[in-house]
Amino acid sequence: MIRDSMKGFHTLLDRTPVTHFYRFSGLVALTLMTPFANAQSPNAFGEPSESVPSPAAIVTAAPGSRAQGWQAQGRSEVLARNGMVATSDPLASQAGLEILQNGGNAIDAAVAGYEAMLERFGTMGFAETFERAATIAEQGWGLTERRHADLRSALTRIESDPDTVDTFLIDNEPPALYSIIRNPDLAKTLRIIQEGGADAFYRGDIAEAIVDKIQASGGAMTLEDLAKYEPEWVEPISTNYHGYDVHQLPPPGQGFAALEMLNILEVCAPTHNLNLADLGPSNPNYWHYMVEAKKIAYSDLQAYNADPNFEDVPLDQLLSKSYAADQCDRIDLNKATPPSVTGGIDGGTIYMSAADRWGNMVSLVHSVFSVYGSGVTVPGYGFILHNRGVGFTLEDGHPNQVAPRKRPFHSIIAGFVTKDNQPLMAFGNMGGSVQPETHAQHIVNMVDHGMNLQMSTDVARFTHSQNRDLLSLELDLYNLVGSALEAKGHNVRPVNGGAVGGYNAILFSLDPDAPLPDMGSDDMPVNGIYRAGSDHRKDGQAVGW
Known part of the structure; x- marks a missing residue:
């Protein structure tokens, strides 16, 4: 009865109340009132209300099943040949993809503010790479x-600073779910x-505004401190795990703990007559062994990590296979052993990876540490200052003791894997202190268990607090092995996915029959295929073309 004419509509209109009538160049649409039009849920389509700010949290339903592969995997990997970006935010992923589609390389796609990277490896400048971010900040x-x-979780920190309130809240309240956020400053x-x-x-007006804000809040930073800052190019550190070279950033980042943990897992398994692949991640002994290796690696992390420009961090010793072998007797397969050195910092980061048609791959972390950083906003410029200074210790004589122009214990790490000196995978897992232990879990997932990149993040993870000796297991994992681990002496609790951070990764699979990419060509894809996965615990996605 609906057609590109008004003839005949009187019959329909006579019988049914109409709330809206639309006509768009040949298409006619009616919104009809019927006895069934009223939604039964007060939060139809997931719309939030004052009493239910997060409607999805109250829904009870069984999850659907995949048609292939591991049934609990949330989605397939993303595959592409011309370029790939994986981040924890869809807008960031799409902004990076736009750069790639406009002829930029992976370095251009990965930049939210790294001039040294662009000058050394990029093909674009800030005019191009910042454009999407600036437009989004303007338009919302x-x-x-x-x-x-x-x-909502950071409200106390946000409310402590009037400039932060003005920038991120609306009428002193957090914006509603699905509302539009703008930041013109x-x-x-x-x-x-x-x-x-x-x-x-x-230097200049922004620097003056930063220093004025810090000094007004009791801080000691000066304009000279900012002006003298320079980025530093460093050599990555690495270890070999079952034939794959795993690379991390050096101190003061915490990446060496991931490498030491992998060394212990590899070297000590035969000593204890274990095989991680045979045990599998549904066996409580598997998780016990993983956690005990983590405690040893993190004890060294807390004892030695510091700015190498000020302290000698004994990496040659800590990352040797012989050192790992010396740690094997510290693992008791029957009971949990408390950490020999406690300590640790919470906080979070963003991790992203990018790859292009010419074979460049980027593994990158950016962070203001805690959620909303220090909670202190620079007025007129719309950005929060970080609170990385909490990574220092005040303990006299400790290698990480606070000092002028010294970098603190840094939680951020960006992982990379090579095989036979060829690039294989850019990967990372944001989440403060969870990063090294989750990096190790992902490598074990993929190398020992043969998981694909998406499956590795969809499976349950653990995180262990070195300070409280508290083992946190995602809920389904807790239900599976929690009681058995408690019987071994672990202090165990169930947690949701917010406790284990967020991961993404891009892997390159070489096709020996594909031609090598031409650096001067804009239409030749990479000589293989990129595969990517992203964490369902975050809002992000992997995108490619």
């Missing part, structure tokens, strides 16, 4: 579930950097 973006939860900052580069941030 939608507040997703995870971002909404993060905002941040857009202004990005536009200034687009024009003036890094110097516009570390």
Whole structure:
């Protein structure tokens, strides 16, 4: 009865009340009132209300099943040949993909503010790479579930600073789920950097605003401190795990703990007549062994990690297979052993990976540490200052003791895997202190158990607090092995996915029959295929073309 004419509609209109009538160049649409039009849920389509700010949290339903592969895997890997970006936010992934589609390389796609990277490896400048971010800050973006939860969780920190309240709250309240967020001051900052580069941030009006805010809050930073900052190029550190070279950033990052943990898992398994592949991740002895190896690696992390420009971190010793062998007797397969050195810091990061048609792959972390960092916003410029200083210790004589122009214990790490000196995978797992232990879990998942990149993040993970000697297991894993681990002496609790951070990864599979990419070509894909996965615990996605 609906057609490109008004003839005949009187019959329909006579019988049914009409709330809206639309006509768009040949298409006619009616919104009809029927006895069934009223939604039974007060939160239809997941719309939040004052009494239910997160509607999805109250839904009870059984999950659907996959048609192939591991049934609990949330989605397939993403495959592409011309380029790939994987981040924890869809807008960031799409911004990086746009750069790739416009002729940029993986370095261009990965930059949210790294002039040294662009100058050394990129093909674009801030004018191109910052454009999408500046436009989004001006026009606004939608507040997703995870971002909404993060905002609400950080309210106490946000409310401690009037400039942060003005920037991130609306009428002193957190914006509603799915509402539009705008930050014109941040857009202004990005536009200034687009024009003036890094110097516009570390010198000039922005620098003065940073120093004024810090000094007004009782801090000691000066304009000279900012002006003298320079990025540092470093050599990665690595170990070989069952034939794969796993690379991490050196101290003061905590990446060496992931490598030491992998060494212990590899070297000590035969000593204890264990095989991780045979045990499998549904066996409580598997998780006990993983956690005990983690405690040893993190004890060394807490004891030795510091700024190598100030202290000698004995990496040659800590990352040797012989040192790992010396640790095997410290693992008791029958009972949990308390950490020999406690300590640790919470906080979070963003991790992203990117790859292009010419074979460049990037593993990158950016962080203001805690959710909403220090909670201190630079007025007029729309950005939060980090609180990385909490990574220092005040203990006299400790290698990580606070000192001028010294970098603190840094939680951020970006992982990379090579095989036979060829790039294989860029990967990472954000989440403060969970990063090394989760890096090791992902490598074991993929190398020992043959999981694909998406499956590795969809399986349950553990995190262990070195400070409280508290073992946290995601709920289904807790239900599976929690009681058995408690019987071994672990202090165990169930947690949701917010406790184990968020992961993404890109892997390159070489096709020996494909031609090598031509660096001067804009239409030749890479000589193989990229595969990517992203964590369902975050809002992000892997995208490619």
